[in-house]
Amino acid sequence: MRPVTFFRAGSIDEAVAAVSGHPDSAFLAGGTTEIDLLRLNVVQPTLLVDVNDLPLTYLEDIDDGGVRIGAMARMSDVARAQRIVERYPGMSQALLLGASEQLRNMASMGGNMCQRTRCAYFRDGQSPCNKREPGSGCAALTGVNRGHAVLGTSDHCIASHPSDVAVALVALDAVIRTIGPDGTRTIPIESFFLPPDDTPSVEHPLAHGELIVAIDVPAVPVARTSRYVKHRDRVSYEFALVSVFSAMRVDDAGNVAELRLALGGVGTVPWRAHRAEEALIGRPATPENFAAAADAEFADARTTPMNAFKVTFAKRAIVRELSEVTS
Amino acid sequence: MSPVVGKPVNRVDGPDKVTGAGRYCGEIVLPGLAYGLIVGSSIANGRVLSIDETAARAAGGVYGIMTHQNTPKIANQPHLIPSLAGQPAPGESFFPMQDDVVHYWGQPVALVVADSLEGAAHAAALLDITYEAGVPVATIEDGRSSAAEAQTLFGGLMPARDERGDVQGALAKAEVTVDATYHYAANHHNPLETGVTTAQWDGDRLTLWDSTMGVRASQLTVATLLGIPLSDVRVITHFVGGGFGSKAMVWPHVTLAAMAARHVGRPVRLTLTRPQSFTSNGHREEQEQQIRLGAGRDGRLTAIHHRKLSVTSPFDDWAEPATGVSTQIYGCDNYLGEHHLIHGNTLTPTFTRAPGESLGSFSLETAMDQLAYELGMDPIELRIMNHPPVDNHGNAWSSDGMADCLRRGAELFGWSGRDPTPGVREEGNNLIGTGVAGAGYPVAFMMPVQHARARIFNDGSVVVQTSAQEFGIGVTTSMAQVGADALGVDLDVLRFEAGDTDLPNTTSAVGSMGATMQSSAVHNAGTTLRNELIAHAVNDDKSPLHRLSPSSVRVEGGRMSSTLDPSIGESYADLLTRNRLLDLEALGSWTPPPIDTPHGLLTFGAQFAEVAVDKDLGLVRVRRMTGVFAPGRVLNPKLARSQLLGGMLWGLSQALLEGNQIDRQSGRWALNNLGEYLVPVHADIPDVQVEFVEVEDDVVGPLGVKGVGEVGQVGAAAAIANAVFHATGRRMTELPMTAEVVMNGGSPG
């Protein structure tokens, strides 16, 4: 492992100054992504700025009945916080179905937003990979790509986004709050996760040294009955093949009145199923309509021989999930 | 005290393991210890053009860098022969860093030695290596056109083709036939402890602490490669964190550790990283198998054609032998077994738990299930009806038990009254099914004479020794039990020592033969010493046993007594002390039967599984498993159960999760860590029941012990696949049976 300088920041300003003032630096939160990639030689910072001492582990209510989650709150704490369990059960489930308890005890919410893809060609530190080394090509396009994305891909990258909780957060229209060298800003979560297009190495709009300080989850009453299901090869401790976050309200006439639907495992970013939502809202909540909505969502899917099954798999998972929520 | 063999004695090394007191080979601390790290090639086929060491050397703390330019030439390249044969046993008939040619991805091209493991890793990353890369051939798809039938396997030890009768003719005439082709992904072993060797030179003498499944195999192989006397190489191994076949053969890193220690003039610890463990000690090869069965309407098999195609290295005709069970577990006059090979850009595959037969039996046992459906017969009755009293040469089984295992298993599992109709049991989103498979694993007598020593001190305490060591299976415990009973002493006065080439020879505990070999030698050492002690007593006029016939003396708890009047007797300790004998020792030997001994030699079992298959998504979950086995005498049911359970769970893993493939462009294994190469977690493990059927066997050694190391895995995946058929009506011909395989009805895409 390469030598790195370790600096423990005592304040947010100190952390931001330390990273933005040094070109090869990175924040270190729980380290469950960063240290792995450092050891694999995938990232090569020479300065690590530890943000674990910053007062960012809180969860607090915000004005309209939402919750503000500090960037350093641990996944395990957030998953079990009463206001999360009550207001956004699907988010709590997404957290608990991610990684392992040991990892969740270390992993922070801010770090989770910045975790990198599990694409094996990205992680081997050697293969052609536009995300790791812009312009080098993409070994996954014709390689072993069973786990790769079918939505939001480009000719330059088909890596799937690995996060579970981010799937819940895109469905909930969360907002990322940051403090950077140029001050404070808020970024709506769907603008935070950038599809690969022709710059797969750019995954989010953060400037170098810009620190996520909190994630705001607005009040979403329908989310009180939200759910998250995660389908995978083994029962636990694996990233999703396909996961579904749903929050739906069906009115007395049997029509879909409200719907928040998002998918994991299939997109290059945590995938908000806007097309499916649009196809269903105001329509009868029937299995046929669910299937038509799922078809609409995947109309533009781009597959490889190895991951083509995910389209059928995901459509069936959506129909099942919405049918179960309805009944 | 009554005999301890057969008792569920707790592991004697348990406390050392759980407290961390046990020293593994990567935990040996030596003054001046340096840390080695191999650098593997990042191409699979081609040449190393240049290696620039400037930056690596500048990193600091580097003691030495070895490449093909300065690595000593090996003295001799022994040919790959299974370590069970007791000869040098290289994992491949090839030693790296002798020239600039690269044959497979990850082949060692450099070795960095530094003052810390982290320093070695950093320097290794700074080596600038350039290559000339050719197109790799590493998969069946890439090499199919170059496949050729193998004549022999295992360095000529076994014929690759097994033929009797007229298969084609019998198939043509058969009233019922089954023809199925299977594809199996490669498997890796993934013991928790990756390969590690600590090497220390003292003048010309070399000591290795090597994480191996056989200290003698390491000694023989390293001495041959280095061209030094066996007496100058000592290998010590007290704890091994799992092997599963990856440490059955001796791979280049072991000898490279010795070379590196000489190169830097310090002891060196060489550890394989987790990713390197995918490219450094073999794998179960990717394979395609075909089974054709012919049978009469009455269910009698008339023809079996079993064909395997797999990828091996450029150096070795390696194929895990897939037909050792299919040729004999069911009687059939017309049989043809064939192995076809593609030589490609991989390292030589190797033994992986239940080598050959776990997949060979998958083909056979799923085809048998299919045949049962074709015939409208119960699959258990079909198997029992076809299971013969003799092997394929007409020799009676040394011990059988197959039918009993199937019947007992059926009882435990609740088989009777099962509706065979596939695809009709729905529970929520799941389809439910049950399946059965037969299991068999060969007993292979290819090992040389085995030795052990028993030594008693005049206070009555005992040491029993043999070289082959513990690697998690519990021999330290079970051999103490065997020694205690043989000598007639209590377990707590006896210490079992092993894992050191300075001790009497026993062969690597591989091929499910460890318990048989070691228990036979230890038993003979113990009884020889007991007989000597009794002879002393009856010839000693001061002994109360004087003039008794030795056969009328019994020993219990270290006290010899008359069988007629137990009050007449004395202890070993009294006898020794009175005669001023500080100790007495005896060597015990066991000469195994010849490899072609006229007996049928299989260990039998039966496997049952119940599955729930997600009817839309294809995900399979196993709900319960039952395994019943007939492994001869069970030395310690607790340990034997763990072995068999572990085998069954690996069968589950092989069925549903484990599989690696080579990236066709680079020739690199796609998965190289435990995050992505899936093995089951606790949540995947169902309720598992393991039971024994008692059989007596007087061929396989004085105690009648057959092995439990592999047979637990054989048939487990087939029982699951047969259950998936029962649940869904879809035949699985691909492993692992991932969601897409099940969704698409047996073949992907």
Ligand SMILES: Cc1cc2nc3c(=O)[nH]c(=O)nc-3n(C[C@H](O)[C@H](O)[C@H](O)COP(=O)(O)OP(=O)(O)OC[C@H]3O[C@@H](n4cnc5c(N)ncnc54)[C@H](O)[C@@H]3O)c2cc1C
């Ligand atoms: C074996 C394994 C299995 C896993 N399985 C799952 C899973 O099933 N589902 C899932 O969702 N996740 C999974 N994960 C990923 C895990 O959730 C993330 O690694 C974790 O959330 C990252 O958080 P961290 O605090 O450890 O971040 P770190 O590793 O410390 O940092 C990650 C990245 O974020 C940056 N960063 C950290 N904090 C901030 C901040 N406040 N502002 C700006 N940048 C920041 C760092 O510089 C770094 O680039 C798994 C991880 C492992 C190792």
Ligand code: SF4
């Ligand atoms: S899919 Fe993306 S991350 Fe993977 S190799 Fe291609 S560019 Fe790299």
